Amino acid sequence: MKEKRRLDALCHLESDYNNGAHEWVLRYMLETNDERTQSYGDDRFSEKARELIRKACAAPEAQIWFLAGGTQTNATIIDCALQPYEGVVCADTAHINVHEAGAVEFTGHKVITLPAKEGKLETTMLRDYLAAYFADETAEHMVRPGMVYITFPTELGTLYTASELTALHDICREYGLLLYVDGARLAYGLAASKDVTLPKLAQLADIFYIGGTKCGALCGEAVVFPKGNAPGHMLSRIKRHGALLAKSRVVGVQFEALFQPCGKAPLYLAIGHNAVALAMQLRRLFVEDLGYQPFIDSPTNQQFYIIPNTDLDRLRQHIGFEVWCPVDAEHTACRFVTSWATTEQDIISLGEIATI
Amino acid sequence: MKEKRRLDALCHLESDYNNGAHEWVLRYMLETNDERTQSYGDDRFSEKARELIRKACAAPEAQIWFLAGGTQTNATIIDCALQPYEGVVCADTAHINVHEAGAVEFTGHKVITLPAKEGKLETTMLRDYLAAYFADETAEHMVRPGMVYITFPTELGTLYTASELTALHDICREYGLLLYVDGARLAYGLAASKDVTLPKLAQLADIFYIGGTKCGALCGEAVVFPKGNAPGHMLSRIKRHGALLAKSRVVGVQFEALFQPCGKAPLYLAIGHNAVALAMQLRRLFVEDLGYQPFIDSPTNQQFYIIPNTDLDRLRQHIGFEVWCPVDAEHTACRFVTSWATTEQDIISLGEIATI
Amino acid sequence: MKEKRRLDALCHLESDYNNGAHEWVLRYMLETNDERTQSYGDDRFSEKARELIRKACAAPEAQIWFLAGGTQTNATIIDCALQPYEGVVCADTAHINVHEAGAVEFTGHKVITLPAKEGKLETTMLRDYLAAYFADETAEHMVRPGMVYITFPTELGTLYTASELTALHDICREYGLLLYVDGARLAYGLAASKDVTLPKLAQLADIFYIGGTKCGALCGEAVVFPKGNAPGHMLSRIKRHGALLAKSRVVGVQFEALFQPCGKAPLYLAIGHNAVALAMQLRRLFVEDLGYQPFIDSPTNQQFYIIPNTDLDRLRQHIGFEVWCPVDAEHTACRFVTSWATTEQDIISLGEIATI
């Protein structure tokens, strides 16, 4: 079993969800355990977490719900926000199109794909598609695009710039679509971006979610409707999707901890910065010391390198990582993921591989 | 805000999900936090928890999945187990019929109801219904009953005896239906039952779930297919319902803790015994000392009493509880719920109310 | 095969869909066959039929769609008109609850039932249910009632009076529900009613459908939103349900024929009158001449009588009819249905049975 072996590795870079929770999260869970609270989202931890998130997003009107996981969040929110006859437009590499086992289609909506460029949805391509759709005489026989879905960072670790996000936002406005940002790894995206911040996101996106599971929590994602623009009856809608937690404090407590100040910024941002700094250290090691080529130029915590097949076994003895895809007969693209749980020592110890 | 007030009460008996997690659960979470594990159900905690549950159920072939919450579990499992054209039969008071916001219907299946008797599905009524359905010439135009759903304990705290379960099991066999037991509060049901045990349940039910959220965990339910009888491709099916946890250890760790031995039995059973013992103490207080009538004769942790309306406000100052339904112009049925988190001191302090 | 035998009977009263089409319908189909038309509802026959229906309903703003069959119409229209988290309230004997194989639930909506009285939904019971729902603190966890569904005539041939319809309309207004009337057999209902007319229906119902299949057409039902109150994008919504006919003229032509004047009223109403008159003749025969008791007092084309079991075989040799349900050990309720295709001679020939 390949995976089993990895667990003995020096350094675990398989994913950002192979660890427990950030210590602050766990500690706060412990501290508050004896307290009795209300349920179904009305507990005081969820309330406080909402307040902190609204502040971090500079979005005082924001409506926020806490769900348990990423696929659940995407399927529930996309279904809640779309009209029944609408579909969601995304890059063909998007998580909802590839790795969610058809959860969006399960709710009755088409996932409409456009070819991705480095994991991103290109604005030109989107505009052309929308212009063609709305000009088509048979448009009413085709699924109406009701939402644009992007991931930030993308499945390939890449990022939209603020101006790209603005362009997407403008196109969405022009054609009457919602812009939804899947932030499963948002902490790492914000840390690496030069110009996208939580307030910027809250300004440009109609809906986004702040990922917890991959960014320091045991579970949980925070869905934000930044302009108080959620559809009515969200509690019923969420419950109908099986996504309403009775003991909602379990996620509320974690997000309250994640949005506690850590220095000047919330812990959530600090978590991202640390992981991205280590990812850059990893990049120097791989590119400069080991001489590997990047498979894609990712500024975030997911790093992709082209590894000679002859090196794969040796690497596997020291690092846990994921095979991404074959590049040619002799090379394989592999993914190495840092997270809040990665330490500087992890990366340093990897340096020693170079000399083995 | 009525709920707000309750939180200052001496004693919180509103529900069994207004607390955190049992200390063993939290402690084990803490101890294992630094360990790296696999994901999507393959982590070693989930594996170990499965092993412990199989043993406790005397069901070595059992297939077990861990999901996050109760409504999610019901909707996902019912949809996975039924044929598309089948419906699920239950008492009209059943949770899936009343308080799940239509989550089962969202998956495309009819909830077929029969009148409940003290919260239970009567075997005679079930048999009559099935006999009539299968004798009907137009049966193919009606939703085919494919599963019987019961709760153990029921929404009214009542329990099926082993012989009642056996009768339901036999009817299901006779007509080719699955018997599914919702064990959201299973710990309390097992503690109170004279003759239903985990192995008995594993023998009589085709599918059941062991509730975590209401029985000591922060979140999580364990679905058991005791005879290895799960449909194929469960991982895909569960993910498609948005119910697959990436960081599956979050539930695995908790169930491993809940099924650690505590004395001779797993902690899970001890939790139930304690809560039920306190519920019986509460009953003595209410019936003997305070002179209230039971609304229904519940042997489990949910207790229902008929309270004179003139007493409601005074009680509310001391206890958190839930108004259930009006009984007559002057009386209201109220629900008082003990849990693993209720202490003997809680109940003793209530005794003082009698004298106020 | 019981059904096979019926086909040799003197008189076929099994159902109102065991015949072809009214001769006017077929003749008009023939006359217009060579004409080229547009499709998907834009053909000139559909347009003309809409115009005639608007006039007959005194509803100049009415939006009208033509679908192929009754179950399709119910499932499509209920799903289109409800919010995703809403359910539809009806009598427990309602067609959508019993004989549509779960087509409404297939679209994700709960069918919420109240006990029927003679096939009808009682206003008192409806009001009590709605008052209780909206007063319930946990209402958001329960499926929200979004529509009342009634059949006119009911599955038992009975009719709501204009004042009963008005009461249902008023309750719906009060609580914000839509009132939807399934008129699969509307022609027969209008013919038998003392005070309900098409304009009255258009005034009181938010949506209703004028049944074609059982009232003279080969197939097809006309859905009417009398106040121009259809949700947007109906063409897409209908197509998504697989209910949009490419060659829409097939239904358009039939409804144009059915709403041609026949004397002073449209043919559709004449069809109903004829069938009801024969049903009343049948009633005299059964009650006065043969001495059978009505099972229910139906003024419309569906007649139900209590037949001694010893008479069943003899009757079956002469009449095609449907066994409804056992009444007691010695009697069975049977259904006898007249239609536009029943002739006076059919009923007269039955009279001869009495003397056999």
Add this chain to the structure above:
Amino acid sequence: MKEKRRLDALCHLESDYNNGAHEWVLRYMLETNDERTQSYGDDRFSEKARELIRKACAAPEAQIWFLAGGTQTNATIIDCALQPYEGVVCADTAHINVHEAGAVEFTGHKVITLPAKEGKLETTMLRDYLAAYFADETAEHMVRPGMVYITFPTELGTLYTASELTALHDICREYGLLLYVDGARLAYGLAASKDVTLPKLAQLADIFYIGGTKCGALCGEAVVFPKGNAPGHMLSRIKRHGALLAKSRVVGVQFEALFQPCGKAPLYLAIGHNAVALAMQLRRLFVEDLGYQPFIDSPTNQQFYIIPNTDLDRLRQHIGFEVWCPVDAEHTACRFVTSWATTEQDIISLGEIATI
């Protein structure tokens, strides 16, 4: 209104569903109108039509259902035949992907697309996709391909050869997928194909449908499971999709007529031959006389030509046709469709345009 103008044209080549029914169909409907029959598919016309189709397909075991329209048929049958977690693979130009308003996704299944080549699904591309899917370690997180959907003829009028169909069949067998053929225009495909016949189709496809609406009927499609391989409870499944016709004779009668012998072959095939012969006549006119280039080389009743934009208005005065897509700034691809209702005189009269 562009469409409106077309209706005055000399020759209507907009579509193959802008006409009524073939005269034999209508005549048989007339002849049989007075006969009483059973319903829900058990009428004697449907039975007889099934028999004729089984014979024409040399598939004595075939199970056959009659539905009302094409999108309905696709959505119903795909949903019935797939497991819940499976999707359907098709060319990106496929009708189910483009022009069915998301009806397949409405039933919860993903439409998985591969780039089309001249409207067809390439076997190499399909094999590569399937090999990659089943080799992928994360396959269970992706929608499992359960069926291949092709159209015969395609949306661009092209045809698979018998050997291409055999290759698709073999790949499907190898990977455990069903092969489903949408034959909305099957009559025209069979007429134009050199080597695909009904028996061949019945041998290679797991499921196919024989289109009625576009091939001589007023409405109706015949779904064939050639090896008696339909899933159980089809009546319930079809009704649940709202696709069961009560008065099933309406389609049964038409298919009985369409499969009556006309010379040595069924009328259905003769209808196709006539339309294809006229399409070839049209091709000579357009290519040889008018000097237009084909947009795609279609051997069937849908013909596509590249028309200089400066000719469009003039053409529109004489012919009804459909604008397909722009080719370049000065040319537009247009579709011209013959059908059973097109006459030789129609095409001859077009010849005169050349000289206008």
